[in-house]
Amino acid sequence: xxxxxxxGRKYEFEGHPRLLQFCLDHGIExxxxxxxxxxxxxxxxxxxxxxxxxxxxxxxxxxxERTEDGEPVIRYFPKLQTSCSHTLADGQVVHTSxxxxxxxxxxxDNLELMxxxxxxxxxxxxxxxxxxxxxxxxxxxxxxxxxEFRKTHKPKKVKLGPHVVLDAERCINCTRCTRFTDExxxxxxxxxxxxxxxxxxxxxxxxxFDDPYSMNVIDLCPVGALTSADFRFQARIWEMSSTPxxxxxxxxxxxxxxxxxxxxxxxxxPRPNPEVNDFWLPDEDRLAYRCFNEDRPGGPEIREDGAxxxxxxxxxxxxxxxxxxxxxxxxxxxxxxxxxVEDNYLLMALARMTGGTVAGYLPHIAPGHGDGWLRTDERxxxxxxxxxxxxxxxxxxxxxEQIAKGEYDVLYVxxxxxxxxxxxxLGAVSVILHYHNTTNRTLSLADVALPAATxxxxxxxxxxxxxxxxxxxxxxxxxxxxRTLMMHMGxxxxxxxxxxxxxxxxxxxxxxxxxxxxLLPAVAGAMGHRMDYPGPRQIMDEVSSxxxxxxxATHKAMGLAGVKLPEV
Amino acid sequence: xAAKAGNWQSYxxxxxxxxxxxxxxxxxxxxxALRKALARYSPKEVTEIVKASGxxxxxxxxxxxxxxxxxxxxxxxxxxxFLCCNGDESEPGTYKDRQLMEFNPHQIxxxxxxxxxxxxxxxxxLYIRGEFADWITLMEEELDKAYAANFxxxxxxxxxxxxxxxxxxxxxxxxCGEETSLMESLEGKRAYPRIKPPFPAQSGIWGYPxxxxxxxxxxxxxxxxxxxAEWFAAIGAPDHPGPLLYGISGHVNRPGVYEYPSGMLIxxxxxxxxxxxxxxxxxxxxxxxxxxxxxxxxxxxxxxxxANSLRAAGSMLGTAGLLFLDEDTDMVSFLRRVTRFxxxxxxxxxxxxxxxxxxxxxxxxxxxxxxGNTRDxxxxxxxxxxxxxxxxxxxxxxxxxxxxxxxxxxxxDFEAKCRKAIWATETKAA
Ligand SMILES: Cc1cc2nc3c(=O)[nH]c(=O)nc-3n(C[C@H](O)[C@H](O)[C@H](O)COP(=O)(O)O)c2cc1C
Ligand code: SF4
Ligand code: SF4
Ligand code: FES
Numbered sequence: 002x003x004x005x006x007x008x009g010r011k012y013e014f015e016g017h018p019r020l021l022q023f024c025l026d027h028g029i030e031x032x033x034x035x036x037x038x039x040x041x042x043x044x045x046x047x048x049x050x051x052x053x054x055x056x057x058x059x060x061x062x063x064x065x066e067r068t069e070d071g072e073p074v075i076r077y078f079p080k081l082q083t084s085c086s087h088t089l090a091d092g093q094v095v096h097t098s099x100x101x102x103x104x105x106x107x108x109x110d111n112l113e114l115m116x117x118x119x120x121x122x123x124x125x126x127x128x129x130x131x132x133x134x135x136x137x138x139x140x141x142x143x144x145x146x147x148x149e150f151r152k153t154h155k156p157k158k159v160k161l162g163p164h165v166v167l168d169a170e171r172c173i174n175c176t177r178c179t180r181f182t183d184e185x186x187x188x189x190x191x192x193x194x195x196x197x198x199x200x201x202x203x204x205x206x207x208x209x210f211d212d213p214y215s216m217n218v219i220d221l222c223p224v225g226a227l228t229s230a231d232f233r234f235q236a237r238i239w240e241m242s243s244t245p246x247x248x249x250x251x252x253x254x255x256x257x258x259x260x261x262x263x264x265x266x267x268x269x270x271p272r273p274n275p276e277v278n279d280f281w282l283p284d285e286d287r288l289a290y291r292c293f294n295e296d297r298p299g300g301p302e303i304r305e306d307g308a309x310x311x312x313x314x315x316x317x318x319x320x321x322x323x324x325x326x327x328x329x330x331x332x333x334x335x336x337x338x339x340x341x342v343e344d345n346y347l348l349m350a351l352a353r354m355t356g357g358t359v360a361g362y363l364p365h366i367a368p369g370h371g372d373g374w375l376r377t378d379e380r381x382x383x384x385x386x387x388x389x390x391x392x393x394x395x396x397x398x399x400x401x402e403q404i405a406k407g408e409y410d411v412l413y414v415x416x417x418x419x420x421x422x423x424x425x426x427l428g429a430v431s432v433i434l435h436y437h438n439t440t441n442r443t444l445s446l447a448d449v450a451l452p453a454a455t456x457x458x459x460x461x462x463x464x465x466x467x468x469x470x471x472x473x474x475x476x477x478x479x480x481x482x483x484r485t486l487m488m489h490m491g492x493x494x495x496x497x498x499x500x501x502x503x504x505x506x507x508x509x510x511x512x513x514x515x516x517x518x519x520l521l522p523a524v525a526g527a528m529g530h531r532m533d534y535p536g537p538r539q540i541m542d543e544v545s546s547x548x549x550x551x552x553x554a555t556h557k558a559m560g561l562a563g564v565k566l567p568e569v
Numbered sequence: 570x571a572a573k574a575g576n577w578q579s580y581x582x583x584x585x586x587x588x589x590x591x592x593x594x595x596x597x598x599x600x601x602a603l604r605k606a607l608a609r610y611s612p613k614e615v616t617e618i619v620k621a622s623g624x625x626x627x628x629x630x631x632x633x634x635x636x637x638x639x640x641x642x643x644x645x646x647x648x649x650x651f652l653c654c655n656g657d658e659s660e661p662g663t664y665k666d667r668q669l670m671e672f673n674p675h676q677i678x679x680x681x682x683x684x685x686x687x688x689x690x691x692x693x694x695l696y697i698r699g700e701f702a703d704w705i706t707l708m709e710e711e712l713d714k715a716y717a718a719n720f721x722x723x724x725x726x727x728x729x730x731x732x733x734x735x736x737x738x739x740x741x742x743x744x745c746g747e748e749t750s751l752m753e754s755l756e757g758k759r760a761y762p763r764i765k766p767p768f769p770a771q772s773g774i775w776g777y778p779x780x781x782x783x784x785x786x787x788x789x790x791x792x793x794x795x796x797x798a799e800w801f802a803a804i805g806a807p808d809h810p811g812p813l814l815y816g817i818s819g820h821v822n823r824p825g826v827y828e829y830p831s832g833m834l835i836x837x838x839x840x841x842x843x844x845x846x847x848x849x850x851x852x853x854x855x856x857x858x859x860x861x862x863x864x865x866x867x868x869x870x871x872x873x874x875x876a877n878s879l880r881a882a883g884s885m886l887g888t889a890g891l892l893f894l895d896e897d898t899d900m901v902s903f904l905r906r907v908t909r910f911x912x913x914x915x916x917x918x919x920x921x922x923x924x925x926x927x928x929x930x931x932x933x934x935x936x937x938x939x940x941g942n943t944r945d946x947x948x949x950x951x952x953x954x955x956x957x958x959x960x961x962x963x964x965x966x967x968x969x970x971x972x973x974x975x976x977x978x979x980x981x982d983f984e985a986k987c988r989k990a991i992w993a994t995e996t997k998a999a
Contacts, residue, residue, distance in 0.1 A: 044764045045918040047959055080958040086764050110955040114924040147948055150931040174917055176761075193759060196742060197915040198927045 003091035008100040014089055021049050021084040024097070031097055032108055032137040034223045035175035036085035039279060040184050046175050048115075048137070050081040050107045056092040065092070081107050098141060105141070112142035118153045118198055119224075120170040128225030130238030134173065153198050161191070161203070162210030164230050164284050165219060169201035172226040178202050178218035185281070188212035201226075213376065216284045220270055231288060232268040236260075242499035244476035245272050245561050247463060248282065249339070249456040250289035252379035254465030254563070255282050259290070259457055259476035262503045264510035266290045266457060266477065274562055277469065283375050290457075293477070296438040298452035300513040309450060314481065314515065314523070321413075321433045321449045322527030325355050328410035328431075332357035333400070336392045338365055338381035340416040340435075340453075341461025341473070342551070343540040344517035345383070345390055347532065348415045351521050354530045357413070361395035362387040363422040377466055382456065386464035389550035389569060397423045404430055415517060416453050418443050433524075435517050452514035454479055459516040460489055460537045462554065464566065470554040471563035480511040483519055485536035573806040573832025573873050582828045583792045584785070584812050585672055592711055597675040600720045602791035606683045607728040610794075615687040619790060621798035623810045627665075628655055628746075628783030629858065629888050630963075631809065631876055634790075640770035642778050644689045651774045652685050652693040653755070653781040657739050657746035659698055661859035661910055663890035665814035666784040668826045670697070670704045673788065674711045675720075678734060680787035682721065683794055685732040688780050692733045695784075696751050699739035709736055743914035747962045748781045750916065761918045762962035785814060806832025806875030809886065813874060816890035817842045820849060820898070831889075832878070835869045838891060849895035853979070857887020859907050860967030862974035863900075883974070900979040901986050904971060905930070905937045911968035922965035925956040929972055941987045946976055 002013040005020075007029060014023060022038060024031045034046035054075035057066045066074040075094050081104060084095075098105035116138060123129040155169035174193065179202055182191045190210045194203045204210050219227045241260040248255040248269070255278035260268045269290050271282040301317035302309040312320070325332055334352040336345045336359060345362075352359045365381035384394075397419075403409065405426040412419070412430045420427065420442040427446050434447040437455050444450055456463070457476045464470050474493035475486050490505060499505070518540060522532035534540045538556045545554045550569045558564050574580075606615050620635025641650065654677065658666040669677060681693045697705050712734060715721045723731045739745050740754045749763035752774050773779020789811055793801045802810045813831045815838055818824045822843035829841070835854055845851055851866040856874065862884040864872070872882040879886050894903065912926040932949050935941040953969040960966070976983055 042764070043761070043918070043961075045761070045920075045961060047920050047961075050959065083764070107955075107959060111920050111959070114928070114955060115920045117924050117928060148928060150928070150935075153927070173920070174923065176918075193761075193917075195917075196744075197912065197917040198923050200917040200923075 003089075005089050005091075005093050005095060007095045008097055017088050019085060020051070020053070020087040020089055020095065023089060024084065029097060031084055032112075032141045033085060034133060034137075034173060035177060037177055037180075037221065037280075040177065040180045042086050043176055043180070044083040044086040046111075046115075046173065047083065048108060048111050049084045050104060050111070051084045051087075052096040052101045052104050053078050053082045053084075053087060054094040055090065108141045109143050112138050113146060113148075115173055116142065116146060117148040118170075119173070120152065120168075122171070122225075125234070126171065126225035127228050127233060127238075128171075128222075132225060133223040155199070155201055159203065160230070161227075162212070162215050164216050164288070165210055166228050166230050166233055167202065168226050168228065170226075171224045172201045172222075173224055174200060175223055176202075177221040177223065178227060181218050181221055182212060186212050186214040186217070188214075190215075191218070213283055213285070213372070214281060216287055217271070217281050220280070229268065229287075236262050236267050237502075239500055240502035241267060242476075242494045242503040242505070243270075244474060244493050246457065246473050246476055247382070247471045248286040248289070249382040249463065249473075250286050250380065251283070251375070252377040252381060252384055252466040253278065253375050254382060254463055254469060254471050255286055255375055256471070256562075257282060257286070259293075261477050261505070263507045264477040264505055264512075266293045272561075276562065276565070277465065277467075277471075278375055281375060285376070292438055293455050293457040294510075296440045297512045298436065298439055298450070298514060301452060302447070302450040304448040309447065317449055317451060318520065318523040319527045321451070321524045324411050324431045324433060324448065325357070325413070325524070326528055328355075328357070330356045331409050332411040332413060333403075333409045333430075334359045334413045335395060335415060335417060335419060336362040336387055336390075337415040337417040338362045338379075338384040338387055339437075340383065340517060341456075341459065341463060341537065342383065342386040342390065342470070342544060343461045343537040344415060344521070345387055345392065346540060346544050347518055347521040347534075348413075349390065349392075350532060351413075351525050351530075354525060354528070354532075357411075358409075359392065360400055361393040363397070363417050363419060364394040379466060382463040382465070385466055385468060386462065386470075389464060389468075389566065390544075390548065400424060401426045414443060420446065435520060437514075451520050452512065453520065454512075454514050454516040458486075458512070458514070459518070460485065460556075461516075461518070462537070462541055462556075462559065465563075468566045468568070469563045470551065470559055470566050472556055472559040472561075478505045478511060479515070480513040481515045481519075483516070483536075485538075486516070573875060573878075574830040574834070574837070575805070577829050577833060577837065580812075580829055582812070584676065584788055584814060585668060585826070585828045592672060592674050592707065594675060594711065594714045594718065597673070600675070600679050600682075600715075600726070602794040603679050603682050603686075603720065604726060604728075606686055606794050607725065607730050612687050612689050615683060615794070618798045619687065619793060622793045622801040623798075623807070624786065624789050624793060624801065625809050625811075625876075626783055627785035627789070627814075627888070629660065629860075631886060634782060634786055637770075637782070638684070638688050638780055640768070641688045641780055642770065648777060649692075649775075650688065650690045650778040651780075652681060652688060652690045653748075653752065653769075653774060653779055654681050654693055654695040654784050654787055655746060655748065655751060655781055656695060656697040656701075656784040657751060658784075659743040659746050659914075660888050660890065661907070662818055662855060662892045663816055663858045663888040665816045665826050665888070665890065667701060667704060668814065669784060669788055670701070670708055674708050675715060676788045676791055677784050678712065678715050678721065680790040681734055682725065682732055683790050684780070684782065684787055686730055690780070691731060692735060694735050694737050694755055694774065696737045696739055696745070696755060698746075699741040701739075705736065705738055712736060742916070743910075744916040744962075744964060747964065750962065751781070752779065761916055762964075764961055805830030806873060806878070808877050809875040813889045815841075815874065816888070817893070818890070819893035820846045820895035821893050822846055832873045832875045835864075835872050835874065835891070838874070839893060842893070845893065845895050847895075849897060851893060852896045852898050853894045853900065855892040855894075855971075856884050856889070858890045859892075859910060860970055861885040861887040862970050863978060865978050868978075899937075900975055900982045901933065901937045904975045905933045907971045907975075908933045908968070911964065915964060915968070919960040919965065921956040922960045922968065925952050925965065926968050928952060929968065933972070936983060936986050939986060939988065943984055943987045945987070946980070946983055949976060
């Protein structure tokens with residue numbers, strides 16, 4: 002197998018890897034800015050320079066030339082080479098800054114030059130703390146600067162489009178943003194304008210940067226030049242904890258991080274997963290986080306004398322149990338494409354215990370919304386999970402009719418909004434509602450209103466349109482502390498313990514809600530049925546071993562990347 | 570000493586012959602060299618003849634032209650291939666291609682067509698500097714005439730060979746002259762140079778095999794075909810043969826473009842330009858466009874205008890545009906103007922060039938204004954190291970060379986303009 006020697010250590014390789022990517026894959030750090038694995042390689046930042054030598058072959062025989070001790074003679078390129086653009090060949094010898102002063106010096110020089118016209122407004126920059134320029138300048142850059150002149154000045158606040166704001170002075174001209182719109186989203190809405198040290202990205206005259214994927218350039222930008230209109234100046238990076246999770250606003254289940262401070266989600270960034278979303282997120286997915294913070298319930302409520310009133314969890318669950326027991330077979334259950342597999346599974350179990358009917362889940366379909374990429378027609382995270390549990394889309398018209406005819410006494414709704422879905426005839430039934438937001442239009446009709454934990458607060462499984470089971474873990478804490486959740490709060494942070502600035506014990510933003518996998522057993526318990534699971538992990542163990550469509554989908558197997566479920 | 574240019578006083582011009590209104594097709598002739606190439610030689614033979622002639626690129630790098638053509642991959646009928654003619658001439662001190670376009674456009678066209686034939690390309694993009702608006706109009710008119718006379722287009726002169734020439738108005742920046750950025754610009758994109766490899770012969774215009782040559786280079790091809798490779802190889806300096814268009818400027822009595830054999834003594838060329846203005850003494854010569862290292866007057870004795878001689882003297886042939894500077898010249902303000910140019914023209918893609926060229930201008934300006942320190946000179950030399958050989962294209966090198974060499978060769982002029990240090994400063998060269 003061909004091999005390459007990097008900093009004195011030999012590595013084997015296959016195919017034709019690019020040197021920089023090969024180094025990164027093998028844990029060898031090489032500073033770089035413009036290179037991105039999924040875009041073309043312009044080699045324009047010049048940061049990734051390394052010294053490369055190749056074995057010399059005799060012109061006459063084609064044999065490797067060797068020194069007296071039998072080592073191949075290595076001839077170095079006359080200039081340092083950009084590792085991002087260099088394709089490896091057998092026998093080459095590479096020196097990074099770790100084994101070559103020349104390379105270390107070149108990388109340092111480059112950073113000195115990169116910084117002379119950089120505004121250094123790190124103290125107020127959104128990128129500070131996770132800025133490749135900042136980090137690499139500390140690691141590979143010079144001690145100070147020899148630049149004694151006025152820096153070039155450029156516009157500090159340019160609204161490129163609805164979601165992206167440019168600070169042109171911070172731009173290091175890596176062209177990642179323009180390459181994104183040219184090569185990935187293909188909207189061609191960004192271009193570099195002007196020349197030399199004055200240049201920066203802008204929309205061509207008459208265009209607005211309203212690309213549905215525009216916000217990806219914010220993550221791509223290796224400095225704080227492209228900022229989010231939504232998140233700009235909201236928090237410093239080190240004040241937030243980030244939790245790996247998935248997007249629940251679409252059926253794609255794009256992988257993401259939720260960035261949280263004091264139990265408020267402040268931004269959503271993509272989490273690379275080549276099986277789902279590569280490095281990208283649609284703007285709409287990023288901006289859908291407000292539903293986790295805003296219009297959240299104050300606690301459980303039950304209807305007394307015609308009006309909803311606050312109640313204890315025990316009282317609310319007891320009332321639900323009471324209504325269900327009284328209804329007997331005359332209860333109907335609505336599953337939910339917004340709830341986890343675990344919660345839907347327990348709902349089905351509860352329906353079996355009471356002898357009620359499961360009417361399927363409410364479909365959330367916006368025809369034509371999908372784009373064949375990361376946006377989907379289905380606007381809910383778990384339609385596929387419901388279908389794999391054997392649930393179909395509920396026939397709203399039929400259900401309306403049945404309720405109007407008085408076939409049911411109780412409607413039990415799992416984390417959804419039937420009124421918004423067109424279920425208008427609810428006057429004749431008692432409604433038990435698990436809900437996320439007070440904007441839920443069914444809430445005003447509910448007899449028992451049970452605030453449910455959202456995807457950002459619970460543990461559970463969602464199945465995306467492509468049949469991939471993925472797990473969420475709590476990104477923010479809730480008031481009704483549960484041992485399993487508490488344990489996960491500590492474990493789920495990307496850095497395992499979060500930051501001291503994110504005070505998740507802080508009372509002010511704790512929502513008084515409970516995960517449905519805790520509520521459903523409580524209701525069942527109040528009816529005298531046993532539904533004994535320590536937590537969603539055990540529920541999923543049962544689902545994956547008893548429902549063939551979920552074969553192999555244990556929490557452990559899903560990990561952070563998810564598992565592809567068997568074809569059904 | 571015997572000049573390599575031989576008996577240049579009796580040299581007969583072939584690129585800019587002394588014919589009134591030469592750009593009239595009737596005066597230019599009948600594309601005899603093209604006719605000869607099509608009738609007598611295979612494409613490969615044309616390439617061999619050009620190789621044998623020793624013709625080297627006139628665009629600045631001096632790459633052997635025949636060799637460049639032979640890098641084109643074998644013809645694949647499904648893959649288009651192109652010739653590109655670089656008429657973006659913008660190097661300061663260089664204005665030879667413009668003269669060719671003005672007085673002898675058909676020789677460029679004819680050279681293009683022969684070269685098209687040699688590399689089996691059906692089209693040539695002729696990229697002309699955007700600022701040459703009048704020249705573009707002229708070239709368009711002349712090209713129309715050549716089309717009308719069937720020297721260009723379908724089935725040229727009944728030979729069965731067809732080729733088109735497409736004029737393209739440049740985007741108006743020095744960097745558009747760099748071959749790969751020229752191609753980007755031609756494709757309607759921003760003129761950012763591409764990294765090499767891949768080279769144009771593998772992936773050029775629209776990603777297809779492309780050969781790119783300077784307009785002057787291509788204008789040398791018809792006489793080579795007409796008179797033979799040996800005739801051409803015998804003109805001037807053997808290592809860089811053929812006629813050269815010497816663009817002479819600066820403090821001389823008769824600046825202008827002069828056609829003479831390569832290998833002329835710099836001192837003879839000064840004579841050609843009728844000597845220094847007002848009988849001033851010569852101080853320095855920049856022999857090949859603004860980017861090549863400046864030579865002090867005491868360095869040019871016996872130096873001839875060819876790659877070897879100039880390299881030995883510590884400079885380069887570049888575009889053979891000579892700038893003569895007299896004894897009154899302030900080398901600091903001269904360098905200030907040069908650094909300003911490269912600062913202004915850097916495309917801004919590479920960090921060292923984008924930020925380094927500006928810093929250089931800052932420093933030289935400060936010295937020129939009497940506010941500089943001697944340590945600035947060392948910093949400038951350091952910056953040259955930080956830029957040279959570390960960028961995508963050669964503009965950063967072209968910006969660094971004049972700085973390095975002007976400071977090295979005229980250090981006293983620079984130190985004289987620096988502030989008298991209030992505290993002791995050390996300088997490496999002192
Ligand atoms: C910054 C830069 C500017 C250049 N400008 C020109 C130009 O204006 N005209 C030109 O013919 N070549 C120019 N060149 C050289 C071209 O890249 C290329 O080498 C040349 O066109 C090749 O033609 P030749 O082989 O016939 O010399 C430039 C190169 C650089 C690096
Ligand atoms: S704005 Fe950011 S991503 Fe775009 S070119 Fe500048 S530094 Fe690169
Ligand atoms: S060296 Fe200068 S001009 Fe050339 S590509 Fe880099 S930045 Fe542009
Ligand atoms: S990462 Fe290689 S040049 Fe930018």
